[in-house]
Amino acid sequence: MASIQDVARIAGVSVATVSRVLNNHPYVKKEKVEAVEKAIAETGYIQNINAINLKKGKTNLVGVVLPIVDHPYFSQLIQGISQSAADQHYKLVLYQTGYHEGQEMEALEMLKLKQIDSLIICSRKVSLETIERYRQYGTIVLFENGGTTPLSYTFVDHYACFMNALVYLYDKGHREIGFSINRSDGTNSRYREQAYQDFLEMKGLPYHEEYTVKDCLYLEDGERILERFSQLQRRPTALLATSDQVAAGIVIASSKYGISIPEDLAIIGFDNHPIAKAMDITTIGIPLNAIGQLLFSQTLSKEVSHEEVAVRLIERRTV
Structure with missing residues (x-):
């Protein structure tokens, strides 16, 4: 492989x-x-990017940790990150962790080894205490x-928006309200579950x-939820769905189970994905991009x- 010295010699110039x-x-x-451009073409010289980055002390690479990429929630986040990058x-290095x-x-070790300049963690399993130990190696941002x-983070107040949605359903006359979540040990899920418990206590339900x-x-x-509810003697009259994907699944499968929406089951989704707008689903709008x-x-x-990001309830036909 040609070196920069070879290029300089052929071009008749200094390194x-x-x-x-x-x-x-x-x-x-x-x-x-x-002359230099001609010598580069002749020799096929390629710069050693790693050496350049080492000299500059930066890579212009930002790592992004996310569990999956095949869901609109994370794909919209990535779209916003990549636009700004x-x-x-800057370029992104995606870590799909499952x-x-x-x-x-x-x-985190990539950050420690200076192979990336900073790290955005969209959702995590590892403890916050462990992550904090790596902040000496570069900027870490949490969603x-x-x-x-001591780390930077941007967040949505999931407790408040979940509580507001529950009160909205209550004011619409619903007393039997259910909800779905993804991971029970997730940070956002814990806030939602706590809001649900506090709401029931507040209303004496x-x-x-x-x-x-x-x-x-x-x-x-969504269909799995309906299948489960169909086996209950007393079913909820309203549901807060994990996301608009789940809410859409409920709407799609509702006729199969003889359920009319919103007459038999009112639904509120989350995130305001395009599918929610297309299917006229009431949702909590979260500006992921x-x-x-x-x-x-x-x-x-x-x-x-x-940074806290405001969200809003978008009223459509499923409540």
């Missing part, structure tokens, strides 16, 4: 001149630029309410364990920041 041409230095004579001439701690740790953590369905994320989980852009901007900041 420093070749370096200036490679880095688009403005004060290099035209004939020298042409491109604007700032909530495996070992794979999340690999991303969750990190409380008093009984708790029905069978009204809660876990491990829900995709369209097919804008959140992605904000998360990336926090990786560039020298200051630790905690």
Whole structure:
């Protein structure tokens, strides 16, 4: 493989001149630029990016940890992050972890080894205490309410928006309200479950364990919810679905189970994905694209920041 010295020798210039041409230095004579470019073409010289990054002390790479990529929730986040990254001439390194701690740790180790400049964690399994130990190696940004953590984060108040949705259903006359979540040990899920418990206590309503369905994320989980509810002697009259995908699955399968929406079962989804608009599903609008852009901007900041993003209830026909 040709070296920069080979290019300099063939072009008849110094190594420093070749370096200036490679880095688009403005004060290099035209004939020298042409000679260097010709020598590069002849030798097939390729710059050692790793060596350049080591010299600069940065890679212009940002790591993004996420469990899956085949769900609109995470794909919209990635879209926002990638848009901002491109604007700032950064590239992304995606770590699809499937909530495996070992794979999340690999991303943290990449930060430690300076193979990426910073890390955005969209959802996690590894403990917050473990993540904090890596902040000395580069900027780490979380998409969750990190409380008093010394890391930067952007978050949605899932407790407040879940409570507001429950009160909205209550004001519509519903007293038997269920909900679905994905991971019971997830940070957002814990806030939602706590809001549900506090709501029932506030309104003096009984708790029905069978009204809660876990491990829900995709369209097919909507039918699984209806199948479970169809076996109950007393069914909920309203449901807060994990996401719009799950809510859409319920709407699609409702006729199969003889359920009319919203007459028999009112539904509120989350995130305001395109499918919610297409199917006229009432939902909690979360601006995921804008959140992605904000998360990336926090990786560039020298200051630790905690940003809350407002959400809104979008009323449609499923309530």
